[in-house]
Amino acid sequence: MNREHWGSRFGFIMAAAGSAIGLGNVWRFPYVAGENGGGAFLLIYLAIIAVFGFSLAMTEIALGRATQRNPVGAFRQLGGRLWTPAGYLGVIAGFVILSFYCVVAGWTLAYIGFMARGLLGSTDPAVLGQSFEAFIGDPWIPLYYAAGFMALVVLVVSSGVGRGIERANKWLMPALFLLLLILLIRAVTLPGAGEGLRFLLMPDFSKVSGATFGAALAQAFFSLSLGMGCLLTYGSYLSRSTRIPTTTATVVGLDLLASLMAGMIVLPVVFSFGFDPSSGPGLTFVTLPAIFASMPGGAIFGVMFFLLLAIAALTSAISILEPAVAYFVDEYGYTRRRTVSICALVCLALAVPSSLSFGHWSGLKILDRSFFDLMDYTATNLMLPLGALLTSLFVGWRWAAGARREIFEGTGIAGIWISVWLLVLRFVAPAGLVWIFLASSGLL
Template sequence: MSVARESWGTRIGFIMAAAGSAVGLGNIWKFPYVAGENGGGAFLLIYIGCIVLFGLSIVMAELLVGRMAQRTPVAAFREVAGRGWSLVGGMGVVTAFIILSFYIVVGGWTIAYMLYTVDGALASTDSASLERVFTELTGGTWMPLVYAAVFMALVAGVVLGGVGKGIERAAKLLMPLLFVILLVLVARSVTLPGAGEGIAFYLTPDFSRVSGETFTAAIGQAFFSLSLGMGAMLTYGSYMPRDHNLPADATAVVVLDTLIAILAGFMVLPAMFAAGMEPGSGGAGTTFMVLPAVFDAMPGGPIFGFSFFLLLTVAALTSAVSLLETVVCYFVDEYGASRRGATAGSALVCFLIGIPASLSFGLMSDVKIFGRTFFNLLDFLSSSITLPLGGLLTALCVGWALGPRAIRAIGNDGRIAVPWAGVWLFVLRFVAPIGIGWILIQGLFF
């Protein structure tokens, strides 16, 4: 039995919440080092092209399915395209659950590092010392779980408030805070001695470094940075009033997400050049094992270090909220569960699954499933299989199963002019499936 459905109170509230869902750790820590590994300015241009071509199209598709049905992902696909398509929605809910189970572990690390900047544990430019701090944290048994539990509690607290009083209110507070912190850090980074070389690297395209791997990285980064294929955008779209200008709102979300990723590049790459470090050095460990050394070398380093890890925590929180809401929405809509019960139960089960994910770096590091630790298995299942597969099937559903109906619905049955709707449908039918299919093949076989 269904219950009365909530909706966004304001257009800006929806845009902030949806942008918060899209903006996550991938924007802040992953984008800069991927850009550094793939030629700086050349990668930036290709990435923006992929966002315009793939990202915006699928964001619109997911939001449209949600708004048309005003239901959870499972029911939404079933209602707009037929019973067989409900499996796509079910996969989205499961994917959101899987990702949240290991995402809270990383979110806990960001909280820990905020505290570390306060107590001086990161006051070092020695890479071996910083690596030791990171491995002691992640390899611990109890403290990482405590931080993960705190992070999970923050996420659940927001979702308990519901769409208007919880998610929308939090997004209106957290997203401006994220922007302010990011702009302050960018201003500090670009004014460091020697930062000019990093700015030039970031803005000057070097196409000699472009290869097939560059395009693969750009497509993958564009796709994953927008939280596609996990039911989050569809769920948020289901709370969207039918008279909203969906193309305009989707464009605003994508622009905000892309802007934050680009600003993150200005924050990280100039600082790394100023510190004499190679762009892209450290890989994913840049956040926890390289950047603390950069901050320590700055005047006022602890302040900027704390601000950076606060920024990461906010970005992780806004994304995690959308993941938990996707799961909670399913139980509330499909089974008539109370929001309180669905939130508490989902958060508890996610945390329990997060325990072996956290212990994968320490006590259970030798436990392998299909050759991967539990954490890496969850990451592989979501990022390499269910996310791209969900995005691919969403594109095919809207492009082919809905077809002309999608064009009418995106324009509110003619009330909004969308002159490029035909191009959008063409992208969903042909272009997006090719790009996403390539990501899927790369993730499975390379």
Template sequence: MENTREQWSSKFGFILATAGAAIGLGAIWKFPYVAGMNGGGAFLILFIVFTVFIGLSMLVSEFIIGRGAKKEAVSAYKKLAPNSFWVHVGRLGVVGCFLLLSFYSVVGGWIMLYSGLAVTGNVISADANYGQLFDQITASPWMGLVGLALFLILNVIVLSFGIKNGIEKANKYLMPLLFIFFIILVVRALTLDGAMEGVRFFLYPDFSLMTSEGVLYALGQSFFSLAVGFSCMVTYSSYLNQKESIPQAASSVAVMNIFVSILAGLAIFPVVFAFGLEPAEGPGLLFIVLPSAFSQMPLGEVFLAIFLLLFLFATLTSSFSLLEIIISAFTEDKKRSRIKVAWVSGMIVFFAGIPAALSFGILENVELFGMNVFDLTDYLVSNIMLPLGSLLIALFISYKMDKQLVKSQFRAGNSLSSNWLNTWIFLMRYIVPLTIIIVFVGLIIG
């Protein structure tokens, strides 16, 4: 059965797909506003350091688990640690991805609606109130549900075609377009009067602006931006050829993720500073502040449309991995049709996402623990399930998984010295779990 299992057609295809899974709302939406709220350049430096030492180590771990088992997330832990507590780690990942996708797709729907309005020239106008426009889109029941449905339909169509012809092929088009659009936006941003103030804010590290909370955010951002913690990468790497080097592939993904985060900062902060806007705006930075800024420059509607399409591409490539872990969990035994499972999964996620989609409209007064459904789901997934899943994965590969299998997977396809292996083992046994616990406690207390 394992010999007939589908694989990525090449390492490049795997890296593009994995980078696409990591480069989503975290890198393009969350990173700029969190960096803006926490000192700019100082935050960037800490983010890079934490990504290299913490996030990358976790990414290597999920790759080793996935390719070592040659199974999707649920079956991987069953195979590597049968009849034990650890089989629940994969199930936690599936449930976490399901909940994450239920509200992630709501944001994806907003982006689709914004993209459609921008492409047709209906966002920027002389008398536009961008905060009011955002409120109208998020509060409208039919716009929220239509956006949610369209976003999920796109995901289902792509994933119905499988790994090579679906996810890999889509990423081969979307990821290059993402980088091309980013370059266009960065060039335009850097040519604005006053843009260098934004560049200085983003690239010059002033650690006097950094707080202990900012350090915690940098740690969490570096960790979560690589899409580790829910075993999505376990599923993706289960399709990876045994000849490929896991450390090299993981390093390529981490470098691409850092590069995109830097591009996002260079595309956004020069524009914000050039027009005297506030870099610490928060989550509304992309939907409210940037349309206001683009409205003040020549061809602003065109550049806004490019930015929103870029944002949409990144959101899609990331959501593919979330839906894939759900689909693969029910198609691993080859007894169910992938197409049917994809459509059924999409429909279930749609219905699960309805409360989140209506959280800013007719359900805005429905609260639990002081949060609406959207915010509560986000909090549960990001602050509890994701750190918990990450900690369990770190403990599993460090103390439960067969040591010889771990070492053979780390060494396969590369000529790295044993020092690299020993360094990674030390990080995973001691540094990474401690770091995750710090982030976990900080997020809960915060």
């Protein structure tokens, strides 16, 4: 079977950026920055992305391009049966992540409609909080939206790499940045927005603690979609003429830009209206609708904001599903359309208990967590860090020579930078990932 490839370097960059830019950038980054002191967190986050994130992203892309296989096939080809479980981890992680990701993405679709119909007109966060709780607690409606979101993912992924994923991202990513720009201009022109910008851009190191470093590390890791085989799979469709370092730098730069723009939209708006920037996850679905209701033309900007969230969620969900699809197509010869449909149905089946854990099954606890929280914790705090750790150790110690040739041959990059990259893979990244494990288990 002939393997599909990206039609252009631009197509790959848009697809890879779409993989990286998701709810982690637009939904998670602003409230995590708000909870961790703003500017100091941002500075630490930038440093971690530049060193840790960039090195691991290059590594995953190189693994894919060198083998032209899915995560399981790539690790089996280069490392034998001993390393094959590292590939399976990425494939399984995709199902786990989409089981709760599509639920939250469904909320964003619903809120586009709620904003457009004027159903979120209250300026009282308490009232909006009750509305949000009632919505997510309904046994059926959130699942309809989750199913609608997955239908969009299936439509794109089943159409293939070039005609589906690449074509969709070529439209969706420019649209995403256009929405970011429009909302940014509106946010920074609000009265009092300067306080929010100062909070985000001016470091206050008195607010830095060990938890700040842990939060920045986890955010960088979550934002770039590392450890789940997405970039590896996308790399397997990449032409050998494409230079991995410069292409990866562009993708990481776009990811950083999206996070920064999202922060410069949300935090100035929050400060302008006197709300708490450390409101946590409810900042998006409770606090921001209250603010939009207080703004002239707020309904329009509210629709645009939740449309932005939905696009970010869609481009990431496409990439999360693709490793599993590539695995079944590569290893078993299944047709793409059949595989996409089956994988999507499995994810939707897992989404049912995730969604119901906010309502009818809210009392059901597994290891003191709801089903949604268990899936989130298992993927974000265990599976993805473990996947990234295994990838880092494998390339750093087992496949270092091959990776050096795949990434740096013919690029003219100085040997000292190659040595730094190898140092990060062998020591810095593993130490950081172990930090995430220890912090998430409460041992730090």
